[in-house]
Amino acid sequence: LMCRDISFCPYHSALMPPHLTQLALWAWPVRYAPVHPPVSETHPYENLDPKSMPPDTGYGCKMVDGVIHVYTKKSPMDKSTELDLPYPDLNEYIADMNVMMALIINGPVKSFCYRRLQYLSSKFQMHILLNEMKELAAQKKVPHRDFYNIRKVDTHIHASSCMNQKHLLRFIKRAMKKYPGEIVHIERGRGQTLIEVFESMNLTAYDLSVDTLDMHADRNTFHRFDKFNAKYNPIGESILREIFIKTDNHIEGKYFAHIIKEVMYDLEESKYQNSELRLSIYGRSRDEWDKLARWAVKHRVYSDNVRWLIQVPRLYDVYQTKKQLANFQEMLENIFMPLFEATMNPCSHPELHLFLEHVVGFDSVDDESKPEHHIFNLDSPLPANWTEEDNPPYSYYLYYTYANMTVLNHLRRRRGFHTFVLRPHCGEAGPIHHLVSGFMLSENISHGLLLRKAPVLQYLYYLAQIGIAMSPLSNNSLFLSYHRNPLPEYLSRGLMVSLSTDDPLQFHFTKEPLMEEYSIAAQVWKLSSCDMCELARNSVLMSGFSHKVKSYWLGPNYSKEGPVSNDIRRTNVPDIRVAYRSETLSEELNLIIQAVRTEELDTIDEEDSLSMAPLPGQH
Incomplete structure (x- = not known):
């Protein structure tokens, strides 16, 4: 959109007088800011030539006490050849977690944080009373840009449920017509076609409907995560889930790849909507990563509008019961060793190397409300010794995931590769210490509902500006009714929140589930246009898209602080709102810093009065 020679610009009907050209050169970028990153001419999965890939380092690696260590030689792998790739110490982590747990139940601290949060809510209401019309006027002055054509990222969505019910239904019917004779499943040593699979259920393509699929969450799923998980099975049949929404099956994930690519096409058509889809790695075997990467590369499952996150379900107890794993360290090795290699x-x-270029981070998923039979402390067994059938606690999973990611990121940074972040499901249900682990280790979290019950943690999440991807429609069906959702409260206080869909297959009805989520939130909570654009801007800031892409979407200074970081021509967020958020956060941080300094000075005065040293001015 940027025009080098304004006097011959195709957007102008006549030649511009030379004396106005310089003025126009200044004014043109003010009016038309480039918002679309350049598109690569080659497909990112094309270059599988080993010669074009970075060379082998010759390093070796092995797991020690649940964390992978890297060595400059494959033999011997000992302290003399170990690379210095630091990671958080286990003892320090547990000590810090204990400090945090003591902090969040401390009475005076709770009162202080609660009052500060109430103050932030009231201050925002005052800001709205004084500046709402100014914000609206600033938005109206921006040409072309409005809520529909600003960038939005669905920061929490699972690939296996990223389509809506009608989309999946139409795809199943199309597949039955297009591939009637294709073997899709092996039953007792005999291949079955798609038609035969449905015939065994006494169904034809004509019989199928959205009601028959029965994949939408309803009132029966509330506080019943087991029933919700069962909704992933079309018509209640796990065989159909395996055929249509799995990457590793008899047809090598062909149907799943097709349907994901259709969702990607819809996102590209909408132009301004983007998604961060979660794909699963279970940790049951070492070849899971290669199979997943082969699926993505073979079927060319890629879009500029999509980035991947890898979700690791916390299901060690299930695999242990089935004798698929000997101990927890084996699960960690299956998850991380291929990444180091x-x-x-x-x-x-080679396929995994290409695939990882578009993976931005890791997620930890499962039902948080499941009771935990173990408290993570210094007496907890190390991963190699965790052979019992009980599942390790949430904080145990998160620590060992983060520790291995930290070592991996150090190594990848040395090689000039991009790094990963931890963005787990956290605070949807269950005990409050999940949010403590999330605060200590995560870049962003998904859900964060329980922060409403923990003022100290909520204030800390605000001060640290840890992103929270919230999905009120999902919560409404599972854990918390829509009107009780804390999102509007979090937003008014200045927490870094964004709207996301979680599972469109279960919760949404339209072709644009993210817009559906925004639409319902705006109607129920009476969000202004400025609020909506702020949520959209937050979603881009929280997302794993590259710095270069964000510079186009938000403006070249987006990573700075204050109104200078904002470009209203791209974000449609008024500078008044960004300045308010920045100034309020700075004031809160200064308040804490001044309190610490005052305490330090008081301590110094006390020490001076108790010491035998001469007073100032005496020799």
């Missing part, structure tokens, strides 16, 4: 020698896992 692909980083040290990309040629050893």
Whole structure:
């Protein structure tokens, strides 16, 4: 959109007088800011030539006490050849977690944080009373830009449920017509076609409907995560889930790839909507990563509008009961060892190397309300010794995931590769210490509902500006009714919140589930246009899209602080709102810093009065 020679610009009907050209050169970018990043001419999965890949480092690695250590030689792998790739110490982590747990139940601290949060809510109401019309006027002055054509990222959505029910139904019917004779499943050593699979259920393509699929969450799923998980099975049949929404099946995930690509096409058509889809790695076997990468590369499952997150379900107890794993360390090795191998020698896992270029982070998923039979402390067994059938606690999973990611990120940074962040499901249900682990280790979290019950943690999440991807429609069906959702309260106080869909297949009805989420939130909570645009801007800031892409979407200074970071031509968020958020956060941080300094000075005065040293001015 930027025009070098304004005097011959195709947007102007006549030649511009030379004396106005310089003025126009200044005015043109003010009016038309480029918002679309340049598109690559080649497909990112095309270049599988080993010669074009980074060379082998010759490094070796092995897991010690649940964390992978990297060595400059494959033999011997000992302290003399170990690379210095630091990670958080286990003892320090547990000590810090205990400090945090003591902090959040401390009476005076709770009162202080509660009052500060109430103050932030009241201050925002005052800001709205004084500046709402100014914000609206600033938005009206911006040409072309409005809520519909600003960038939005669905920061929490699962790939296996990223389509709506009608989309999946139409795809199933199309597949039955297009591939009637294709073997899709092996039953007792005999291949079954799609038609035969449905015939075994006494169904034809004509019989199928949205009601028959029965995949929408309803009032029966409230506080019943087991029933919600069962909704992933079309017509209640796990065989159909395996055929249509799995990457590793008899047809090598062909149908799932097709349907994901259709969702990607819809996102590209909408132009301004983007998604961060979650794909699963379970940790049951070492070849899961290669299979997943092969699926993505073979079927060319890629879009500029989509980035991947890898979700790791916390299901060690299930695998242990089935004798698929001997101990928890084996699960960690299955998850992380292929990533280290692909980083040290990309040629050893060429598809995985290409696939990882578009993976932005890790997620930890499961029902948080499940009771935990173990408290993570210094007496907890190390991963190699965790052989019992009980599941490790949430904080145990998160620590070992984060520790291995930290070492991996150090290694990838050395090689010039991009790094990963931890963005777990956290605070949807269950005990409050999940949010403590999330605060200590996560870049962003998904849900965060329980922060409404923990003022100290909520205030800390505000001060640290940890992103919270909230899905009120999902919560409404599972854990918390829509009107009780804390999102509007979090937003008014200045927490870094964004709207996301979670599972469109279960919760949404339209072709644009993210817009549906925004629409319902705006209607129920009476959000202004400025509020909506702020949520959209937050979603881009929280997302894993590259710095270069964000510079186009939000403006080249987006990573700075205050109104200078905002470009209203791209974000449609008025500078008044951004300045208010920045100034309020600075004031809160200064309040804490001044209190700490005052306490330090008081301590120094006390020490001076108790010491035998001469008073100032005496020799």
